[in-house]
Amino acid sequence: xxxxxxxxxxxxxxxxxxxxxxxxxxxxxxxxxxxxxxxxxxxxxxxxxxxxxxxxxxxxxxxxxxxxxxxxxxxxxxxxxxxxxxxxxxxxxxxxxxxxxxxxxxxxxxxxxxxxxxxxxxxxxxxxxxxxxxxxxxxxxxxxxxxxxxxxxxxxxxxx
Amino acid sequence: xxxxxxxxxxxxxxxxxxxxxxxxxxxxxxxxxxxxxxxxxxxxxxxxxxxxxxxxxxxxxxxxxxxxxxxxxxxxxxxxxxxxxxxxxxxxxxxxxxxxxxxxxxxxxxxxxxxxxxxxxxxxxxxxxxxxxxxxxxxxxxxxxxxxxxxxxxxxxxxxxxxxxxxxxxxxxxxxxxxxxxxxxxxxxxxxxxxxxxxxxxxxxxxxxxxxxxxxxxxxxxxxxxxxxxxxxxxxxxxxxxxxxxxxxxxxxxxxxxxxxxxxxxxxxxxxxxxxxxxxxxxxxxxxxxxxxxxxxxxxxxxxxxxxxxxxxxxxxxxxxxxxxxxxxxxxxxxxxxxxxxxxxxxxxxxxxxxxxxxxxxxxxxxxxxxxxxxxxxxxxxxxxxxxxxxxxxxxxxxxxxxxxxxxxxxxxxxxx
Numbered sequence: 001x002x003x004x005x006x007x008x009x010x011x012x013x014x015x016x017x018x019x020x021x022x023x024x025x026x027x028x029x030x031x032x033x034x035x036x037x038x039x040x041x042x043x044x045x046x047x048x049x050x051x052x053x054x055x056x057x058x059x060x061x062x063x064x065x066x067x068x069x070x071x072x073x074x075x076x077x078x079x080x081x082x083x084x085x086x087x088x089x090x091x092x093x094x095x096x097x098x099x100x101x102x103x104x105x106x107x108x109x110x111x112x113x114x115x116x117x118x119x120x121x122x123x124x125x126x127x128x129x130x131x132x133x134x135x136x137x138x139x140x141x142x143x144x145x146x147x148x149x150x151x152x153x154x155x156x157x158x159x160x
Numbered sequence: 161x162x163x164x165x166x167x168x169x170x171x172x173x174x175x176x177x178x179x180x181x182x183x184x185x186x187x188x189x190x191x192x193x194x195x196x197x198x199x200x201x202x203x204x205x206x207x208x209x210x211x212x213x214x215x216x217x218x219x220x221x222x223x224x225x226x227x228x229x230x231x232x233x234x235x236x237x238x239x240x241x242x243x244x245x246x247x248x249x250x251x252x253x254x255x256x257x258x259x260x261x262x263x264x265x266x267x268x269x270x271x272x273x274x275x276x277x278x279x280x281x282x283x284x285x286x287x288x289x290x291x292x293x294x295x296x297x298x299x300x301x302x303x304x305x306x307x308x309x310x311x312x313x314x315x316x317x318x319x320x321x322x323x324x325x326x327x328x329x330x331x332x333x334x335x336x337x338x339x340x341x342x343x344x345x346x347x348x349x350x351x352x353x354x355x356x357x358x359x360x361x362x363x364x365x366x367x368x369x370x371x372x373x374x375x376x377x378x379x380x381x382x383x384x385x386x387x388x389x390x391x392x393x394x395x396x397x398x399x400x401x402x403x404x405x406x407x408x409x410x411x412x413x414x415x416x417x418x419x420x421x422x423x424x425x426x427x428x429x430x431x432x433x434x435x436x437x438x439x440x441x442x443x444x445x446x447x448x449x450x451x452x453x454x455x456x457x458x459x460x461x462x463x464x465x466x467x468x469x470x471x472x473x474x475x476x477x478x479x480x481x482x483x484x485x486x487x488x489x490x491x492x493x494x495x496x497x498x499x500x501x502x503x504x505x506x507x508x509x510x511x512x513x514x515x516x517x518x519x520x521x522x523x524x525x526x527x528x529x530x531x532x533x534x535x536x537x538x539x540x541x542x543x544x545x546x547x548x549x550x551x552x553x554x555x556x557x558x559x560x561x562x563x564x565x566x567x568x569x570x571x572x573x574x575x576x577x
Contacts, residue, residue, distance in 0.1 A: 014345055014435060018543040023522035026195045027224055027231040041545045061346035064379060065543060066522065067280045069198050069296035090350050090381050091280060095296035154298060158206040158305075 003121050004081045006053035008131075010116040013059035015042055017071040017092065020063065026070055034070050035077025052079030055122065057114045059085065063092025072099050082122060084109055084129075084138075097145060100153030106138040124149075162316050163407045164352050164384055167291045170405045171274050179416075181313045187216070188404070189268050190303045191277035193259050194221040197235045199278060200242050202301035211246045212307035218250040218268065219243055220259035222517040227254075228525040257490025257516040258458040260284040260292075260373070265492050267398040271387045272405030276303060281458050281540065283376045286352075286383030287368040288391060289407045293382045314381050315416035316352040321359035323422035329574030330426055331468065332367035333460065333538065333558035335359075336374040337429040339421060341439020349379035351416065359423040360385060365394040366464040373459050374540055377436040428573050431542055431556035438542075441573075442561050448571040451533040453478075453562050454547070455511075456487030456519045460538025463496050465559035470502035472563035472574065478510035479569025485527040486511045487519035509566070523547050529554065536571065538562050 019041035021034070028034050039046035056062075056075070062085035063071060072095040075083070082102035086109050096103040102124055106112070114120065114131060121130040127140035141149065148154060161169065161176060169177040171185035190213075192199050203211075211217055219239055227233035236254075243251045252262050259277055263269050264285070271289030275282065278300050285292030295309070303309050319339060326335075340347075353375040360368065372383035385391075387407060395401070428442040455461065455469055466488060478484045486506055488494035494516055497503050503513065520527035521539040529535045529548035535555070537547065542554040557565070560574035 016541075016543040018523070018541070018546050022545055023524050024528075026522070026524065027229055027235060029197050029201070029231075029235065041543075041550060044550075061349065061379060064345060065280065065541060067278055067294040067296050068195060069298060070195075072296070073198070087346060087349060089346075089379055091294055091296055094299055098296065098298040098302075154302065155202075155205050 003123050004053070005119065005121050006055055006081050007051055008057050008114045008116060008118040008120055009050060009054050010114065011042060011056060011058040014061045014064055015058055016065035017063055017068050018065055020071040021068060021074045026068060031073055031077050034073045038074040038078045047078065050078050053081050055081055055120060056083040057109065058083070060087045062088050064089035067091045069095050072096050072101055076101050082124060097148060098154045100149045100151070102141065102149050104138055112136045161410055162413045163289065163386065163409045164291055164316060164382065165313055166406050167272055167274060168311060168313055177313045179313050179315050182310055183313065184308050184310045185274055186308045187276050187303050188273040189216055189218065189263065189275045190300065191218045191220055191259050191263060191275070192300055193223055193278050194225055194236060194239065195223045196278045196297050196300065197238055198297035199300045199304065200238065202298040203304050206301055206305055208301065208305045211248065211304045214247045217248050217304060218252065218263065219248065220252040220256065220262050221254050222258045223522060224524055225254040225517050226515060255491055255515050257493065258461070258518055260458045261462070261489040261493065264288070265398060265490055267400055270400045271391070271403035272407045276300070276309060280376045281373050283380055283383040284369050284373040284458055286372040287365060287385045288395065289385065289387035289403065291382055294376070312350065314350055314352045316354055317348055318354050318356060318415040318418045320357040320418065320420045321355060321423050322357050322420065323424035324359045324362060326423055327427060327575065329428045329560045329564070331558040331560055332363060332370040334429040335423055335426050336371050337431055337439060337556065338426050340374065340377050340437050343378055343419065345378055345435060345437040347378045348375060350381050352382045352384055353378065353380045354384040356386065361388065364464060365390055366462045369462070370459055377540060428558065428561050428575055430561065430571070433542055433553040433555060434544055436541060436556060442557065442571060443573040445555070445571045446573055449534060450482055450536050450565055450569060450571060452483050452485065452527060452529060452535045453566050454485045454520055454527055454535065454537045454539065455559055455562050456489065457521045457539040458489060459540040460559050461487055461489035461493065463493050465538060466493070466497045466502045466506070467500065468559045469563035470505040472560060472577065473509040473566060474505050476509055476567045478566045482566060482569035484511040484566045485514060485519065487514045487526065488516045491516050520547050536562050536565055
């Protein structure tokens, strides 16, 4: 598994799907259009300042609220490499795995000291995250789920 | 086993299941709402050609209906075409109402069934002894393809409601806001929340639906209330006379946690702007000027909610400078409210009615808030920007508080009337 490198984009607790993807854009269906509004409800400057390959690092209950899959589609389309949170809301978590977006639950995330803008290196399969010379560990996703994610999500199981 | 576990086990063809186990269970009713053309896209991307159980598949146009934009109209059109092509008869088009209410009223939801919808508030159906849960588009596409989905057997959290009767102006909404404020919005992630106790037994089914609906605001996967005589009386009106699976909980079942509340101590409550767990008493927020009041949705737009509002607003007028938007949860609710005279009463008071559906709940149309405006809503959520501008402020309240506040144009405790 390759090492992912990118910047930290930091968010607090209970970031709901209205903040990840506001309801007024739910009529959009083209993924590139959906990608233009990532995190706009939490931070209108995010779509402009986000650099592809970056990581979302959040507190507890990330992705709560509406079941909208747009919330995952938008993050996938701007190129979020992985989402770390202390906990995830259930529907958002399932949606991420289905679409191949790595979601890492790390209850001790606060101790990693991942402040906004930090450059980190992540090995998803090994469960390691390097930041400022320190290596932190997390419980990696299972091999089955990792295989699904590497292949772009659940679609890979069904393609002939 | 818990009733929820028995439902999952039977639907998965197993004798028993235990907490944490992952099972693939048949889905009895699947519902796609009009935000989810992605379901159709994912279905074809997955290689789908024919929906496995078209007779168990429904579409409800509620979130963006009637279509407010050309894009939304295009999405509706594509969904109608998909239903026609796939032989899906149960398409509830513009004006039928909010998906959860429509499925109940159409007699599609029987105790013991597994109902999955592309909407987080599917937990509502737990009030009828149903395993109801929300999913995203691709999970729904998998259901259309396979007729089943994998589920993790959830822990069950028990909330015992004792005491009563409820104090003046207190509704189920106040009880659940109190509970969410106490337990916080991540208390039930991935869990089933069961409501039980003497105060649930005396509560109407409409009010029980509110408790289960709002459980997702604590993160719940599903909610549950054991069907009783009231449930069966309610369901008989929808043509449902029996459970499709065993819905009993064994006496030795161990709950993951148990909480007790005395409802007679609960007062009219509000979630202050930003989060559903920002609990406050209505009386402590009294006097805040309000621009728009919205009564409606799967949480606060049923007959009982409209009747409560009509009783308070009868012979009164909505305050100048405040607008009252009312959207019944379904066409049936609207017709019943008309027959009872509630619509007339509320319109005479100055309310603006709109087509049954979700209305402005998700910030798409029919009552969006401008920057700097304050809204009161009987819906379920007040996340930043939920009903419009992120610079607006939205309070979640009961229909009684909403109606009382409409008279004065400021947040008003219905108990003070």
